[in-house]
Amino acid sequence: MDNVSGPTATASDGVTRRSFYVAAIYGLGALIGAALGLPAAIYLLFPPKIRSADPFVEIGDVTSLAADSPTEMTFRRNRTDGWKVSSEKATAWVVKHADNSVTAFGPQCTHLGCAYHWDDGKTLFMCPCHNSFFSIDGKVTSGPAPRPLDRYETRIDGKKLLVGPLLAPEKHA
């Protein structure tokens, strides 16, 4: 607003008082703007403090799995979406290896998200949508899929198999 020139005061005393007024108006205005704007930015941009419990859910008994024979296992897990916690069905393709370690793959093809299945004859995971094939360790053997199958974090507690969140693709790509 300082380029808006009003009738000028003649006394120099008047000029300094005027510039004090203008400075105070801008200064207080800026202070109020910052006191409102900063918390607003934090409120909108900071991620929510998710206070969820243990993200791992038990999905079954490890000992019941046969080695190197992928099994589709379904389970229910709680998904926190903002203020909503919903229980939803989830699926994992679980492979027990010879050394008793376990891998759990996410149920969607990495190409366009179709549901794939294990083909016993070919001993490959096969996606019917565009014929992507994955080996038992999740690597792409043929087809348009851009990266290996996604994996869940897993944990074994005694006999219980627990799965956590899906790992980000970069971690194992």
Place this chain on the structure above:
Amino acid sequence: MKRRWSSFSDWLDHRTGVQTAVRQFLYEEIPASSGWHQIFGSVAVFLFLVQAFTGALLAFNYAPTPGDAYNSVRYILTELTGGRLIRGLHHWGASMMIVVVVLHMVQVFLYGAYKKPREATWMVGVVLLLVTLAYGLTGYLLPWDNRAYWGTVITTRIAGSAPVVGPYLTRLLGGGGAVGVVTFARFYGMHVLLLPPATILLIALHVFLVRKHGVAPAPGDELLPRKQFFPAQVFKDTVAIFVAFAILYTLALVARVPLEQLADPTDATYVPRPEWYFLFLFQTLKLFPGPLEVLGSVVLPGVAVLTLILVPFLDRSRLVKVTKRTFALGVVVLAAIGWGGLTAAAIATTPKPQEAAQIDYSAPTDWLQLTPQEMSGIAYFRQEHCVSCHATGDGSSKLGPDLTQASIHKDAAWMIQHFKRPSAMRPGSAMPPIQLSDAQLNSLAAFLLKLNPTNASALGNAPDFATAGALVYQANQCGGCHSVNGMGMKIGPSLNGLAQRRSRSWVEEHFANPESLSPGTMMPPYSLTPKDMENLTTYLFSLPDTGGSQ
């Protein structure tokens, strides 16, 4: 650079006229008597802007349906950084806006600034006051807690009792006196879709009328040279705005806005109270019993509003100095006394909440999920002053290790040995032995195993009645027959959701003589001290209703 800027601003002004408009606005001439007493209008406009801004921010994380509304408000308060501040600003801003709008009105009234030719300005102002009150009324319901729900039940009933239009108002507010999804949607729609544009239009009209007739002069002004609005008066307005803002900000930071429990339409014990600025109306109602009630609820307020609107026509006398307007001053003083008296009477007759211990749902309530054993562990944790030597995830450096660190959490057996003889388990430990029984140490260990950096402060919110109640629960081995939060035996009923099934007095009587209330029960009588009884019952009544599924 400067030349380029000035040629740009010339271009902009030529094409849009924006600078000329700003100049006309700022250099408008005002009477010589203008000064600090005329700041309230600007402050009111500023507060409206704060409400619009914080309201939009809240709406970004708010689900406008009952149930979800409550959860999303809790989410804003407990999960979002700065959410508590934003809601605080919006909540206290509403109260403050009413205060400032009323002060503005009182100032205009005292100075007689509503007189010819400013009658229309005054009348638009009265409508703006009503709009401000409408915000308060509709916004009150939106958190959908008990307070919101029961307050609105009263409002809709009052509206329904109006002569002639009552039934139509009831239908307009979405139902036969019951407050449900339809009423909620109507209130929300009013609050965020209808009232804001109406306010903007009315403010624009109000300011336009002020400009059209000029700021009201005082007698004697005509002899003095006129002043300019900018910068001296703008400076005064800005200072006033800043003071108001500082008060509002402090309130938002310091005064916790309550969130009660989720609205419970079956809760017959809840004593509803409206927001403080409606208390006087609430009290007026009580002065008119029975069939006369409509006088207090509709007729009298209606007459008052009508009188307020007609003020410029009731007083058509010449403008005189404010110091000579003794009659106006008398009216204001009488109104203030009346309002203050009614409000004070309403506050005085508000019964104290019967449960001395109210749970604050605006803070994390993770402690509600603890088992009684873990909860009594908190009691020992506080009793033994563990925090004087240990930090709990707040990063402070203290003598002992941080108790939220997983590395120090061994199993319960190890911890109990450690509590008894600290230096035997950790050579060189300076910790003194804890003088508690094995069962008590077991509770303490159970709580510590539950503690982690993310829940430490949330568990620290556990109120004293809950920890004391859990001690009574443990001492009487209630868990031998009952379960709480999935822990305990299933011989007796689960105690989760007890508050939904039984009244407080029933439970208290049942402790003393179970046979009299549930014949054939296996439960033995318990003679508890009044304090123990109160803590235990309040604790049990606070337990979340899990529908017995846990």
